[in-house]
Amino acid sequence: MRRLVLNARQRIIRSAPTPRLTSDIIDTNMPDYHRIFLIKPSSLGDIVHTLPVVAALKSRWPAVHLTWLVKRQWADLIHRFDGVDRIWPVDSTVGGWLGQVGALRRERFDLVIDLQGLFRSGALAWLSGGPMRIGFANGREGSPWFYTHRVTVPSVEMHAVDRYLLVAAALGASSQDRPQFRFKDLGGDMAAIKDLSQRKGWSLEQPWVAMNVSARWPTKRWPLSSFAAVLDRMHQKCLGPVVVIGSADEQREVDQLRSMTTSPFVDLTGAVSLRLLPAFLSRAAVFITNDSGPMHVAAAVGTPVVALFGPTSERRTGPYGQGHTVLTQELACRPCLSRTCHNADHLACLTLIDPDRVVSAVQAILHK
Numbered sequence: 001m002r003r004l005v006l007n008a009r010q011r012i013i014r015s016a017p018t019p020r021l022t023s024d025i026i027d028t029n030m031p032d033y034h035r036i037f038l039i040k041p042s043s044l045g046d047i048v049h050t051l052p053v054v055a056a057l058k059s060r061w062p063a064v065h066l067t068w069l070v071k072r073q074w075a076d077l078i079h080r081f082d083g084v085d086r087i088w089p090v091d092s093t094v095g096g097w098l099g100q101v102g103a104l105r106r107e108r109f110d111l112v113i114d115l116q117g118l119f120r121s122g123a124l125a126w127l128s129g130g131p132m133r134i135g136f137a138n139g140r141e142g143s144p145w146f147y148t149h150r151v152t153v154p155s156v157e158m159h160a161v162d163r164y165l166l167v168a169a170a171l172g173a174s175s176q177d178r179p180q181f182r183f184k185d186l187g188g189d190m191a192a193i194k195d196l197s198q199r200k201g202w203s204l205e206q207p208w209v210a211m212n213v214s215a216r217w218p219t220k221r222w223p224l225s226s227f228a229a230v231l232d233r234m235h236q237k238c239l240g241p242v243v244v245i246g247s248a249d250e251q252r253e254v255d256q257l258r259s260m261t262t263s264p265f266v267d268l269t270g271a272v273s274l275r276l277l278p279a280f281l282s283r284a285a286v287f288i289t290n291d292s293g294p295m296h297v298a299a300a301v302g303t304p305v306v307a308l309f310g311p312t313s314e315r316r317t318g319p320y321g322q323g324h325t326v327l328t329q330e331l332a333c334r335p336c337l338s339r340t341c342h343n344a345d346h347l348a349c350l351t352l353i354d355p356d357r358v359v360s361a362v363q364a365i366l367h368k
Contacts, residue, residue, distance in 0.1 A: 032061050032063070032064070033061050033064050033110055033111045034063075034064060034065065034110055035064070035065050035067070035107060035108060035109045035110055035111070036057060036061075036064055036065070036066045036067070036109065036110075036111045036112075036113065037067050037069065037104070037107070037109040037111070037112045037113070037125075037128055037130055038050070038053075038054070038066060038067065038068045038069065038113050038115070039069045039112065039113065039114045039115065039116055039121045039124060039125055040068065040069070040070065040115045040116055041069060041070050041071045041074075041090065041116060041121065042070070042071045042074060042116075043074070043216070043293065044074060044077070044292075044293025044294075044296070044297070045160075045292070045293045045295070045296040045317060046115075046116075046160065047070065047074055047077065047078065048077075048181070048293070048296040048297055048299075048300050049160040049161045049164055049296065049320070050115055050164055051081055051180075051181045051182065051300060052161055052164070052165055052168075052179035052180055052181060053113075053115070053164050053165060053167065053168045054066065054068075054081065054082075054083040054084060054182070055082075055083060055179070055180035055181070055182050056165065056168040056169075056173040056174065056179075056180075057083070057168060057171075057173050058083040059173065060168075060171070060172060060173035061173070065085045065086070066083060066084055066085050066086075067084075067085065067086040067087075067088050067107065067109070068081075068084050068086070068087055068088065069088040069089075069090060069100075069124070070087060070088070070089060070090070071089070071090060071091075071092055072089040072090065072091055072092075074274070075087050075089040076273065076274045076275040077274050077275065077277065077278075077297075079275060080183050080184055080186070080189075080275060080278050081182070081183060081184070082182035082183055082184050083182060088100070088104075094120070097120055097124055100124070101124070101127045101128070104124070104127070104128040104129070105127075105128060105129040107128075108129070109128060109129070109130040110130065110131060110132065111130060111132050111133075111134070111171075112125045112128055112130035112132065112133040112134070113133075113134055113135070113167060114133065114134070114135035114139070114143065114146075114147065115135070115136075115164055115167065116143075117135055117136050117138075117139030117140055117143050118139070118140055118141050118143055119140075119141035119142055119143055120141075121135075121143060122135060122139060122141075122142070122143030122144070122145070122146035122147065123143075123146055125146050125147065126146040131148070132148050132149065133146060133147045133148050133149070134147055134148070134149040134150070134151065134167055134170065134171065135147045135150060135151070135167070136150065136151055136152075136153055136163075136166075136167070137150035137151060137152045137153070138152075138153055149170070151166050151167050151170045153166065156316075157313070157315050157316060158316070159315065159316060159317070159318070159320060160316060160317055161179055161320045162179075165179060178321075179320070181300035181301070183278055183300075183301065186278060186279040186282065189275070189276050189278070189279035189280075190279050190283075192276055192279070193276060193279050193280050193283060196268070196271060196272070200243075200266050200268065200271075201266070202241045202243060202266050204283050207285035207366055208240065208241050208242070208243055208283075208284060208285060209234070209239065209240055209241070209242045209243070209284065209285060209286050209287075209288060209362060209366075210242075210243050210244075210245060210280075210281060210284035210286070210287045210288070210289075210298070210303075211227065211230075211231075211242050211243065211244045211245070211265070211287070211288045211289070212244070212245055212246060212287070212288070212289040212290065212292055212294050212295070213227045213244065213246065213250075213253055213254065213257055213290070214246050214247075214250040214253050214290065214292070215290040215291060215292045216292065216293075217311070217339045218339070219310060219311045219338065219339055219340065219341050219347060219350075220290050220291045220292070220310060220311065220312060220350075221290055221350070222290055222308040222310075222350050222353065223347075223350070223351055224253060224256055224257050224260060225260055226351075226353070226355050226358075227257055227288075227355075228257055228260035228261040228263075229355035230288065230355045230358050230359055230362075231257075231261045231263040231265055232261055232262070232263045233355060233356070233359045234263070234359055234362065235263035235264070237359070237363070239359070239362060239363065239366060240265075241264070241265070241266060242263075242265040242266070243265065243266040243268055243284070244257070244265050244266065244267055244268065244269065245268045245269065245271075245272050245280070245294065246268075246269045246270070247269070247270060248269065248270030250269055251269045251270060254267055254269045277294060277297050278297055278300070278301050281294065281297055281298040281301055281303050282301040282302065282303060284298070284303050285303075285304075285365070285366055286303070286304045286305070286306060286362050286365045286366065287303050287304070287305050287306070288306045288358060288362065289305060289306070289307055289308070290307070290308050291307060291308070291309050291310075291312050291317065291318075295307055295319055296319065296320070298319070299319035299320050299321055299324060300320070302321075304323045304324055304325075304365045305319040305324040305325070306324075306325045306327065306358055306361045306362055306365070307319055307324065307325070307326045307327070308327055308328075308350060308353055308358070309326050309327070309328045309335075310328070310329075310334065310347060310349040310350035311334060311335055311336045311337060311338055311339075311341070311349060312335055312337060313335040313337065314326040314328065323365075325361040325364075325365070327353050327357050327358060327361065328349065328353070329348065329349050329350070329352040329353050331343070331348060331349050333349070334349040
């Protein structure tokens, strides 16, 4: 099966057109776009980083119809994004992607933007039939061969938000002000969050702290014992209440956290859906978190973040914007960008971050 997939990949690449390289605005005199197809299927943080591109495109072409292709598991969040006219959810399987080709071609897109930069996304951009296809020159797995225009990235150390905006700028949709993360009116979601707070026994009207103790990579997870120490010290200082969130799959970690502390916290594990996450985090005074998808949602809605970074680069994927605090332990091996730690002192880049630094950062934000 693997050989069949590889052979199919090679045949598609050989039949794809030769790409064109561009690093400047493509054509300021070209007609307005009417139908844009945006490919950014995953993951949570990367999807949030794409929001300013949507804002820039809609500012440049207010009447354009924008369709966003996303993995089905993340579609609920995009329902909360302003500027997206249609959400095109797909399953993760190869068949789930290829099964979309006929319907996509009938949409007659005049511009396709691939911000994922992988073989599958590049091939779908080409197969969609859009006459103009743009993506990054350093896209992986041969994806640039499917584009009519490629955008160079001047530095690998660029933040993902700024890197994605290079594509908008190449199209003549550069942002004049700071990047915009635009959400729809969250009034209905706020009512649901208020009801949740009443049922769980904490008030939205006083400052409260949100906390996320998990992350997709094991190497991104600050020790639970350190989170427990933060809870204890914050309780001693009367900072809180603290509300812990996470997916239902992370309940075991939160149960372990509770066993490590006698300090109270509100457990909302599995209770805050992806759709409600922007409204929920917008009401928090501060968010303590590992490098994770919810971290980027918090930054996008303007909530100050205190983030623990180990193997990943805060320059490339830290919380975007002002008012955030990223805590690291500088070592020669970080950032390694690896899901596996090869250091003799396992995960020292995280374990050596003192909980007192987190508490101090939270205090500084709460006392502003």
